[in-house]
Every structure is written in C-alpha cells, then in structure tokens.
Amino acid sequence: MPLNRRKFLKKSAVTGAGVALTGAVAAPAARAAEAGATKKGGKPVKRYALTVMGTTDLHGHVFNWDYFKDAEYTDSAGNAQGLARISTLVNQVRAERGRRNTLLLDAGDTIQGTPLTYYYAKVDPITAEGGPVHPMAQAMNAIGYDAVALGNHEFNYGIETLRKFEEQCDFPLLGANALDAKTLRPAFPPYFFKTFRVRGLPPVKVAVLGLTNPGIAIWDKAYVQGKLTFPGLEEQAAKWVPKLRSMGADVVVVSAHSGSSGTSSYGDQLPYVENSAALVAQQVPGIDAILVGHAHVEIPELKVTNEKTGKTVVLSEPLAYAERLSLFDVELVFKRGRWVVESVAASVLNSNSVADDPEITRLLKDDHDVVVAYVNQVVGTATQTLTTVEARYQDAPIIDLITKVQEDVLKAALAGTEYASLPVIAQASPFSRTSAIPSGDVTIRDLSSLYVYDNTLVAKVMTGAQVRAYLEYSAEYFVQTAAGAPVDVEKLTNAGGRPDYNYDYVSGLTYEIDIAQVAGSRIKNLSYEGAAVDDAQEFVFAVNNYRANGGGAFPHVAAATEVWSESTEIRTRIAEWVTQKGTLDPKEFASVGWRLTRDGAPVFP
Numbered sequence: 001m002p003l004n005r006r007k008f009l010k011k012s013a014v015t016g017a018g019v020a021l022t023g024a025v026a027a028p029a030a031r032a033a034e035a036g037a038t039k040k041g042g043k044p045v046k047r048y049a050l051t052v053m054g055t056t057d058l059h060g061h062v063f064n065w066d067y068f069k070d071a072e073y074t075d076s077a078g079n080a081q082g083l084a085r086i087s088t089l090v091n092q093v094r095a096e097r098g099r100r101n102t103l104l105l106d107a108g109d110t111i112q113g114t115p116l117t118y119y120y121a122k123v124d125p126i127t128a129e130g131g132p133v134h135p136m137a138q139a140m141n142a143i144g145y146d147a148v149a150l151g152n153h154e155f156n157y158g159i160e161t162l163r164k165f166e167e168q169c170d171f172p173l174l175g176a177n178a179l180d181a182k183t184l185r186p187a188f189p190p191y192f193f194k195t196f197r198v199r200g201l202p203p204v205k206v207a208v209l210g211l212t213n214p215g216i217a218i219w220d221k222a223y224v225q226g227k228l229t230f231p232g233l234e235e236q237a238a239k240w241v242p243k244l245r246s247m248g249a250d251v252v253v254v255s256a257h258s259g260s261s262g263t264s265s266y267g268d269q270l271p272y273v274e275n276s277a278a279l280v281a282q283q284v285p286g287i288d289a290i291l292v293g294h295a296h297v298e299i300p301e302l303k304v305t306n307e308k309t310g311k312t313v314v315l316s317e318p319l320a321y322a323e324r325l326s327l328f329d330v331e332l333v334f335k336r337g338r339w340v341v342e343s344v345a346a347s348v349l350n351s352n353s354v355a356d357d358p359e360i361t362r363l364l365k366d367d368h369d370v371v372v373a374y375v376n377q378v379v380g381t382a383t384q385t386l387t388t389v390e391a392r393y394q395d396a397p398i399i400d401l402i403t404k405v406q407e408d409v410l411k412a413a414l415a416g417t418e419y420a421s422l423p424v425i426a427q428a429s430p431f432s433r434t435s436a437i438p439s440g441d442v443t444i445r446d447l448s449s450l451y452v453y454d455n456t457l458v459a460k461v462m463t464g465a466q467v468r469a470y471l472e473y474s475a476e477y478f479v480q481t482a483a484g485a486p487v488d489v490e491k492l493t494n495a496g497g498r499p500d501y502n503y504d505y506v507s508g509l510t511y512e513i514d515i516a517q518v519a520g521s522r523i524k525n526l527s528y529e530g531a532a533v534d535d536a537q538e539f540v541f542a543v544n545n546y547r548a549n550g551g552g553a554f555p556h557v558a559a560a561t562e563v564w565s566e567s568t569e570i571r572t573r574i575a576e577w578v579t580q581k582g583t584l585d586p587k588e589f590a591s592v593g594w595r596l597t598r599d600g601a602p603v604f605p
Contacts, residue, residue, distance in 0.1 A: 059113025107293030108151025174210020259295030
C-alpha cells in the first residue's frame with residue numbers, strides 16, 4: 001500500500017523536509033516460509049525467499065521513444081527503454097514470485113533527462129497552481145514503487161519542483177545524506193521499512209537506506225547552497241545501518257545514487273567520493289545488498305567483501321533509461337528465533353524482451369502526445385545540414401552555434417556594467433556524436449538534441465593564464481599520437497576514459513592542440529584577435545552551470561569570480577536565438593577557432 005508520509009514524517013523547520021521517524025509499513029501476508037522448508041539434522045529449516053527489484057537513472061523515460069528523432073528508440077545493441085517496459089517485467093516477476101514477496105526500488109535521477117520531463121518542469125510546470133501531476137510520478141505510482149533514492153538530477157529544477165514531485169509520489173524519496181544545512185538533520189526520509197508477514201513465524205523486516213550523491217553540492221550549488229548539505233555516503237551509512245539493525249531489520253538494502261568505481265569527477269573540491277557504492281559495501285558492516293545508480297553502466301552482479309565482517313555484499317546496477325531491471329534474490333533462514341540472510345544473488349532482466357504495459361500507455365499517452373507536438377514546433381530554417389559526427393576532433397559549426405548564442409546572451413547581459421569592456425569567450429562540449437540539424441525546417445527537437453542537458457549560463461572572470469590551464473586540461477581528452485603515426489578517429493579521443501561532455505571548445509580565441517605532446521604541454525599559438533594571449537589579460541568566460549560549479553574538475557573556473565548567472569536553460573536560449581534570426585546560416589556563427597596538430601602540422605588538413 002502507499003506510504004502515508006503524514007503519519008511517519010516530521011517537517012524540517014528550514015526546508016519543509018520530511019524526516020522518517022518509524023518508516024514502517026506492513027505488507028499483506030506473504031507466502032509461508034514452510035513452502036521452502038528443508039530437513040537439517042532431522043528438524044525442518046524454515047526459509048523465506050524475497051525478491052528485490054530495482055531500476056535507476058530513468059531520466060524521464062516512460063516510453064520507448066526518442067523525442068529528438070521523433071521515432072521509436074533504437075540502438076545497435078537492440079535495447080529498449082521506458083517505464084512501460086519495466087512495468088511489464090515487474091508484473092511478470094510479481095506473478096512468478098508473488099507480489100507479497102517482492103520489493104520495488106529505484107536509485108535516482110528520475111525527473112530530468114527527456115523533453116517529457118523538461119516540459120512538465122518548465123513549459124507546463126507541476127509547481128503551477130492547479131498544475132499537472134508529473135508523468136514520472138503517475139507512472140511510478142501505477143507500477144507500485146516502494147521507495148526511490150534521490151539522484152543528483154532531482155535537484156536540477158530547484159527544490160520547489162522536487163518537493164512538488166515528492167508530494168505527488170505514493171512512495172518516499174530517500175536521502176539519508178541530504179541534510180538540512182542549518183540543523184544537519186535529514187531533509188528527506190533516510191530510510192523505509194517494509195514488513196513481510198510469514199505464516200506461523202515472525203515477520204521478515206526489510207530496511208531500505210537511501211543515499212544520494214555529494215556532488216549535488218557542486219553541480220546544483222545555485223539551488224542548494226545554504227539550504228542543503230551532502231556528506232559522504234560511507235559516513236552516513238555507518239551512522240544509519242546500525243540504527244536500522246537495532247530497529248529490527250532482518251535485511252538491509254541500500255539504494256545508492258553513486259557508482260561503484262571509487263572515482264570522482266569533481267576533483268578535490270569535496271572530501272567525498274562520487275562513486276562510492278563499493279566503498280560503502282566494503283567499509284560498513286550490516287548491509288546485504290546495494291542497488292547502484294549514477295554511473296550509467298550495467299553491473300548484473302558485483303560481490304564485495306566487507307572488510308570488518310568478511311561477509312559478502314551483493315551490488316547490482318541496471319542499465320539506465322529503464323533498459324534493465326535488477327533482481328536481488330534474497331534467501332533467509334529462521335534460526336535461533338530470528339531471520340538470517342543465507343544468500344543473495346543478483347541478475348538483470350532486459351526491457352527489450354517484453355512489450356509496453358498497456359496500462360502505462362493508457363495512463364500517459366496524452367502527456368506524451370502533448371510533448372511530441374511541442375518538440376515538433378518549427379522555429380526556423382537552416383541553410384545547410386549541421387552535425388556533431390566529427391565535432392569531438394574537429395571544430396564543428398554546430399558547436400559554434402552554442403558558443404555564439406552564449407556569447408550574445410552574455411554580451412547583452414553585461415552591457416552597461418563594469419565588465420562590458422572585457423572580451424567574452426564561451427565554452428561548449430560535443431555532448432552527442434549523432435545530433436543533427438537538417439537543412440530546411442528547424443524544430444525544437446532538433447535544437448534540443450544538440451543540447452541534451454538542462455544547463456544554465458554563468459559568467460566567470462578568468463585570466464589568460466587560467467584560460468590556458470583550462471584548455472590544457474581539456475586537451476587531455478586526446479590520446480597522445482606521434483607525428484607520422486596513423487590516426488584512427490575512433491581511438492583518438494576519450495583518453496583515460498574521459499567522456500565527451502568533459503571536453504570543451506572555447507570560442508573567441510584561436511589555438512592549436514598538439515597531440516604529439518604530452519598532456520599539459522599541448523596548447524600552442526593561443527591568441528585573441530590575432531595577438532598572443534597575455535597571462536594577465538582578463539576575459540569574461542561564458543560557461544554552463546555544471547562546469548562553473550566544478551563539474552569535470554576543470555581548473556580555476558569554480559573558484560573564479562562570478563559576475564552573472566541566470567536560470568533560463570541554454571537549450572532555451574538557443575531556440576530563442578534561432579527563432580529571432582529565422583534563418584540558421586553558419587556564416588553568422590561558424591569559425592575555425594581551434595585545430596589538432598602534430599609538431600605544427602594539421603592532423604586534418
């Protein structure tokens with residue numbers, strides 16, 4: 001049954017947050033443990049089998065639909081996406097194992113990621129008086145989720161939107177390490193209890209601890225600074241897991257919006273590890289299983305040994321966008337008057353193996369159709385096709401469009417201020433390798449596919465020396481390639497595993513990236529308006545809020561003086577720019593600002 005949060009939560013005085021007091025919810029009577037009874041030493045052994053299902057990083061995917069291509073989603077691996085598919089898988093598991101013996105969780109990043117979620121956050125917002133119910137709340141309520149951990153992208157639209165979404169959900173949003181900045185008490189429910197009744201024996205009590213990502217403090221600083229703080233997952237798990245055990249938990253499951261790699265993308269700006277799920281398993285005793293999120297990788301089963309108890313903790317991360325459903329099969333035995341976890345095994349189910357649940361289709365088709373019509377609005381005309389196919393290794397006009405829009409917005413914003421005389425430069429990344437703006441009619445979906453994130457624009461003042469260091473760091477993206485060696489564009493980029501979104505163009509300057517050189521010594525001939533950039537020269541740097549707050553750990557930018565920012569998405573600014581121009585002509589924005597070289601010779605003549 002839905003969690004009655006009014007019964008179990010108190011409000012934080014500062015943020016209006018719910019803090020779990022008991023969190024206990026009883027499920028209907030589960031299948032009898034006797035069904036799994038076996039003989040041991042002449043005595044029957046009482047067993048109980050629990051199945052925990054989990055998704056993560058749904059990012060607004062309800063249907064197997066690509067809003068940017070206006071077509072069914074397809075990829076070379078044959079994957080399918082969407083909660084409608086997950087619903088079918090969940091129904092099958094419940095039918096097979098008994099709904100009373102299952103738990104359904106999610107590990108966060110739910111309300112951002114598609115035009116569907118953008119539309120109900122910004123165009124027809126759920127926060128408006130009499131506004132709509134968020135489609136993700138509708139779908140997840142209908143499927144019957146028990147609890148969901150907060151993801152970092154839950155904060156992208158601000159706390160008001162998140163709180164409204166929380167209000168619309170029939171399940172708690174968990175975040176034991178999302179604390180009220182003033183009281184340092186949990187601003188969201190830390191945990192959730194569900195009790196599974198077993199005929200003739202004490203019930204099985206399952207506790208779910210929700211943990212979110214400390215990087216929120218950086219990535220969404222504008223929304224959370226002074227309101228919320230996000231300590232590390234390990235320290236908060238170490239605080240809460242013993243409490244959950246003392247409250248009678250027979251099984252402890254962690255839903256963590258944190259990958260398992262032990263790495264961070266925000267450098268040393270916080271003393272916490274971004275992807276720390278495996279560290280939690282290793283360092284904190286008392287955890288049986290961890291549903292992993294955030295990293296967008298598929299981990300059917302990962303076994304980690306707890307260093308204090310020697311016991312095995314099982315982790316699983318289903319593929320993002322509802323492409324997979326993780327299953328944890330938990331076997332318990334009743335001995336010495338209590339339930340004990342005997343084993344945990346994890347696996348994943350593939351969404352491409354089933355069809356959409358017609359109930360979810362019926363429920364959300366109207367919302368979906370509204371958004372399809374919205375993204376197909378024509379806002380301009382392109383004189384030629386623009387693509388991102390080569391944008392990661394050659395200066396592409398389609399990325400120049402982003403930087404041109406950012407430059408124009410910033411110049412207009414700074415007009416008449418003390419910074420108006422400083423030269424404006426701008427940053428942009430090749431987010432996608434497949435985006436295209438076709439010649440002819442240009443729609444909102446064409447432009448949205450170019451800028452897939454809900455980033456906003458920030459202005460920072462940086463010196464020439466800082467900009468050079470920034471570019472050197474960005475140039476680490478390229479694999480060192482000796483002069484004369486063959487160049488394979490498929491192996492030229494992503495050095496050290498760096499993703500495309502952490503490689504930046506910087507417009508307004510001209511420079512070369514000598515990939516024959518070692519990282520840190522690659523930027524050559526850095527110039528502004530034909531003159532070499534002086535180390536002390538000042539620039540106003542237009543950057544997205546993710547980068548401005550330290551995302552990607554680029555040097556200097558997070559600490560640089562901020563002189564302007566706004567809440568309008570860069571994607572919206574691009575659409576406004578194209579709408580105002582009417583015609584999208586590369587002559588108005590394209591330039592060759594940078595190129596790859598080897599010992600001075602162009603890699604791509």
